[in-house]
Amino acid sequence: MGEIADRYRRRADDFERKVAAVRPGQWDDPSPCEKWTARDVVQHIIDMHDVVLRELGRTPRTAPSVDEDPLAAFRAARAAVEEVLNDPAPASVEYESHGTRMTAEQHIDKVPSDDMPLHGWDLARATGQDDTIDPDDVARHWAALTDIPPDLMEKYRTPGAFGPGVEVFGPEVPVAQDASPQDRLLGFIGRDPRWTA
Numbered sequence: 590m591g592e593i594a595d596r597y598r599r600r601a602d603d604f605e606r607k608v609a610a611v612r613p614g615q616w617d618d619p620s621p622c623e624k625w626t627a628r629d630v631v632q633h634i635i636d637m638h639d640v641v642l643r644e645l646g647r648t649p650r651t652a653p654s655v656d657e658d659p660l661a662a663f664r665a666a667r668a669a670v671e672e673v674l675n676d677p678a679p680a681s682v683e684y685e686s687h688g689t690r691m692t693a694e695q696h697i698d699k700v701p702s703d704d705m706p707l708h709g710w711d712l713a714r715a716t717g718q719d720d721t722i723d724p725d726d727v728a729r730h731w732a733a734l735t736d737i738p739p740d741l742m743e744k745y746r747t748p749g750a751f752g753p754g755v756e757v758f759g760p761e762v763p764v765a766q767d768a769s770p771q772d773r774l775l776g777f778i779g780r781d782p783r784w785t786a
Contacts, residue, residue, distance in 0.1 A: 593698045594674040600705040600726070601667050604634065607709050608660050611716045616659065620715035621784040622708075623759075627715040629661045629707050637701040638666035643674065644684050645693055670697055687751070703730070707778065715786060727770050733776060746779070 608631055625633070626747040632655045642648060652658075652665030673679045673693055680694040691699070706726040713720035737745070745748045745757040759779025764772050772782040 591694075593702070594671075594680075594773055597670070597674060597697060597702045599723075600702055600709075601671075603723070604705040604709045604712075605663060605667065605718075607712050608663050610718055611659070611712070612613075614715045618715050619786055620711045621700070621780050622711050625711075627712055628655055628659060630712045630715065631655055631663055633663055634704060634708055635666045636700065637704050638670050639743050640700055641673070641693060641696050642669055644686065644696065645675070645679055645682060647679075665735060707728070707780075710768065710775065710780070714784060717786075722771050722774075724770070727774050731770065731774050734774070 611627060614718060617626050618722045619625075620627055620630050622633075635649070635655060639649065647669060649669040650665040653661045655662045674697060680692065682693045682697075683690060683779075684693070685691075686696055706722045707730070710720045710722055712718070742758075746760060748756045752759060762776040762779060762781045764776040766781060768776070768782070
């Protein structure tokens with residue numbers, strides 16, 4: 590297991606714990622992502638796993654849908670991605686995604702893996718769980734996102750710029766000057782750190 594695989598596993602463990610802790614009556618509760626319920630957040634994470642798997646001609650293991658069993662659905666998607674990470678052959682396959690050439694392993698790191706800490710916050714906030722993001726993830730995301738050129742960040746903030754219905758980041762939400770690194774990150778990507786259901 591390399592650094593990318595270790596990071597993925599840590600993040601997936603944390604996200605899975607949050608999914609497992611959601612009470613049955615909370616799945617249709619609103620989340621900080623406008624128009625998304627708690628269930629929709631999990632569906633999005635699974636969809637991002639599928640993005641990488643499709644590039645490799647793979648599909649997730651057979652599992653219940655997110656409507657039937659969100660935890661089992663996530664575990665199946667996770668298992669399929671971990672199969673890739675645990676095998677150097679598919680992990681090292683190169684392809685182009687959105688104009689960038691990368692390996693499957695790098696794609697996993699940039700898409701489903703990077704998504705889990707941020708959407709883990711969404712799920713936790715929607716369902717009343719501990720919403721602390723790992724400080725290492727906060728620092729990594731902050732460094733990467735603030736390095737994006739302003740014109741490209743504007744594209745990320747434009748609904749539909751990457752396809753119909755695709756919204757990457759919302760408008761920046763102002764936070765206090767002495768806000769925590771986590772709150773600054775959340776505000777930067779368009780989340781309101783003060784959001785409550």
